[in-house]
Amino acid sequence: xxxxxxxxxxxxxxxxxxxxxxxxxxxxxxxxxxxxxxxxxxxxxxxxxxxxxxxxxxxxxxxxxxxxxxxxxxxxxxxxxxxxxxxxxxxxxxxxxxxxxxxxxxxxxxxxxxxxxxxxxxxxxxxxxxxxxxxxxxxxxxxxxxxxxxxxxxxxxxxxxxxxxxxxxxxxxxxxxxxxxxxxxxxxxxxxxxxxxxxxxxxxxxxxxxxxxxxxxxxxxxxxxxxxxxxxxxxxxxxxxxxxxxxxxxxxxxxxxxxxxxxxxxxxxxxxxxxxxxxx
Amino acid sequence: xxxxxxxxxxxxxxxxxxxxxxxxxxxxxxxxxxxxxxxxxxxxxxxxxxxxxxxxxxxxxxxxxxxxxxxxxxxxxxxxxxxxxxxxxxxxxxxxxxxxxxxxxxxxxxxxxxxxxxxxxxxxxxxxxxxxxxxxxxxxxxxxxxxxxxxxxxxxxxxxxxxxxxxxxxxxxxxxxxxxxxxxxxxxxxxxxxxxxxxxxxxxxxxxxxxxxxxxxxxxxxxxxxxxxxxxxxxxx
Numbered sequence: 001x002x003x004x005x006x007x008x009x010x011x012x013x014x015x016x017x018x019x020x021x022x023x024x025x026x027x028x029x030x031x032x033x034x035x036x037x038x039x040x041x042x043x044x045x046x047x048x049x050x051x052x053x054x055x056x057x058x059x060x061x062x063x064x065x066x067x068x069x070x071x072x073x074x075x076x077x078x079x080x081x082x083x084x085x086x087x088x089x090x091x092x093x094x095x096x097x098x099x100x101x102x103x104x105x106x107x108x109x110x111x112x113x114x115x116x117x118x119x120x121x122x123x124x125x126x127x128x129x130x131x132x133x134x135x136x137x138x139x140x141x142x143x144x145x146x147x148x149x150x151x152x153x154x155x156x157x158x159x160x161x162x163x164x165x166x167x168x169x170x171x172x173x174x175x176x177x178x179x180x181x182x183x184x185x186x187x188x189x190x191x192x193x194x195x196x197x198x199x200x201x202x203x204x205x206x207x208x209x210x211x212x213x214x215x216x217x218x219x220x221x222x223x224x225x226x227x228x229x230x231x232x233x234x235x236x237x238x239x240x241x242x243x244x245x246x247x248x249x250x251x252x253x254x255x256x257x258x259x260x261x262x263x264x265x266x267x268x269x270x271x272x273x274x275x276x277x278x279x280x
Numbered sequence: 281x282x283x284x285x286x287x288x289x290x291x292x293x294x295x296x297x298x299x300x301x302x303x304x305x306x307x308x309x310x311x312x313x314x315x316x317x318x319x320x321x322x323x324x325x326x327x328x329x330x331x332x333x334x335x336x337x338x339x340x341x342x343x344x345x346x347x348x349x350x351x352x353x354x355x356x357x358x359x360x361x362x363x364x365x366x367x368x369x370x371x372x373x374x375x376x377x378x379x380x381x382x383x384x385x386x387x388x389x390x391x392x393x394x395x396x397x398x399x400x401x402x403x404x405x406x407x408x409x410x411x412x413x414x415x416x417x418x419x420x421x422x423x424x425x426x427x428x429x430x431x432x433x434x435x436x437x438x439x440x441x442x443x444x445x446x447x448x449x450x451x452x453x454x455x456x457x458x459x460x461x462x463x464x465x466x467x468x469x470x471x472x473x474x475x476x477x478x479x480x481x482x483x484x485x486x487x488x489x490x491x492x493x494x495x496x497x498x499x500x501x502x503x504x505x506x507x508x509x510x511x512x513x514x515x516x517x
Contacts, residue, residue: 066478152478183459184470184471195367217367
């Protein structure tokens with residue numbers, strides 16, 4: 001409420017200035033995109049945003065990189081114009097609760113489980129995520145392994161909790177499980193803690209590839225599992241400060257042009273696609 | 281204003297119900313910052329006393345360094361401590377990054393110059409005539425030292441408050457070296473950053489109120505000491 005008042009008063013202050021200086025531009029240039037730390041940390045926005053601003057020179061995108069949970073809250077309070085998040089279940093609930101009308105698939109990437117090179121829990125060679133999570137829990141209880149959780153209600157954190165649940169393990173907590181550590185921070189910081197503590201963590205492939213050089217103690221112990229896929233969706237926030245700008249971004253990111261940018265991102269640098277475009 | 285009303289009713293409920301999470305974070309903050317302040321006093325009081333009371337070559341340079349140290353940006357301390365204790369750093373073999381001891385070390389580095397500078401200022405404010413007179417009456421070095429410290433006690437209390445205040449409210453360094461680990465290195469300031477980032481304004485506001493209460497309480501105690509000492513001094517004269 002207070003934020004809305006502030007935004008409103010700011011808009012009120014800036015309007016006369018813009019209309020007097022550039023009369024031809026009625027549109028507000030700033031588009032607030034709330035998205036995840038994973039998309040920011042992987043470097044995707046570094047190519048995606050300039051490409052959008054080239055296609056729509058009237059807009060300037062301001063990215064707020066937070067967890068998916070917080071991004072949805074920013075949408076709910078209309079502090080963001082458009083969301084690019086990866087928590088499909090929470091996104092559908094967001095629509096059902098009436099905070100937005102449409103959600104479109106944009107792309108997917110995948111998570112990997114990384115851990116210390118010595119792999120004390122023996123996760124390597126696990127048939128699926130269920131076997132991997134059970135192995136980590138068992139080694140953790142024996143005092144041989146640690147798992148670092150984001151613990152910040154982000155899409156990655158939500159995914160991790162789903163993996164424990166699917167393995168029939170009650171959600172671990174730092175209070176009850178000494179082997180389970182919760183950082184409450186972004187992907188980069190959490191991966192850094194895992195490296196320093198020789199621990200396991202769940203990380204999206206993009207952030208892993210861009211940070212692997214800084215995480216010398218870690219390597220992938222499980223990957224390419226169906227349960228590790230991660231779908232991103234774009235949601236336009238109705239009646240936000242710059243709904244038109246948000247709509248323009250959403251329309252553009254599912255266009256053939258943007259989908260091509262997404263598909264090519266990372267290929268030159270890492271020799272593999274980080275995000276697979278799948279807009280319909 | 282509804283956002284404040286909602287957050288406060290949620291935060292207040294957490295505080296009075298003794299919600300383990302919130303009070304545990306408060307306890308961690310007091311424990312870590314209190315330990316760091318005690319250690320800072322052990323180092324800062326003697327050094328600050330020597331620099332404030334004695335005349336020696338390089339004294340001016342020492343004072344400049346202390347005063348510059350008071351303005352040492354905590355994030356710089358955090359960065360250097362994090363690199364030092366990182367696995368690849370010179371003290372990486374100790375495996376201390378993201379643990380409580382390293383948080384105390386970083387807070388100690390931030391608090392020590394504050395304690396030193398305030399102590400030195402308080403001690404040098406004690407009139408030189410007083411110590412000369414004491415000496416002429418046959419007081420030994422220890423007696424003179426005790427007299428100076430007793431005369432400078434208001435300044436020393438300010439040193440305690442200054443040191444504790446500098447670190448209990450600090451967020452950058454403690455985030456960088458502690459990692460905000462739940463139930464371990466999560467303190468009031470880093471938890472407030474996290475809760476705000478997640479839009480959980482209730483617990484964030486609850487912690488804000490406790491932090492404000494601690495800061496105000498520390499200052500009330502110190503002011504109380506000061507006024508009662510003034511009173512005592514006035515009566516004695």
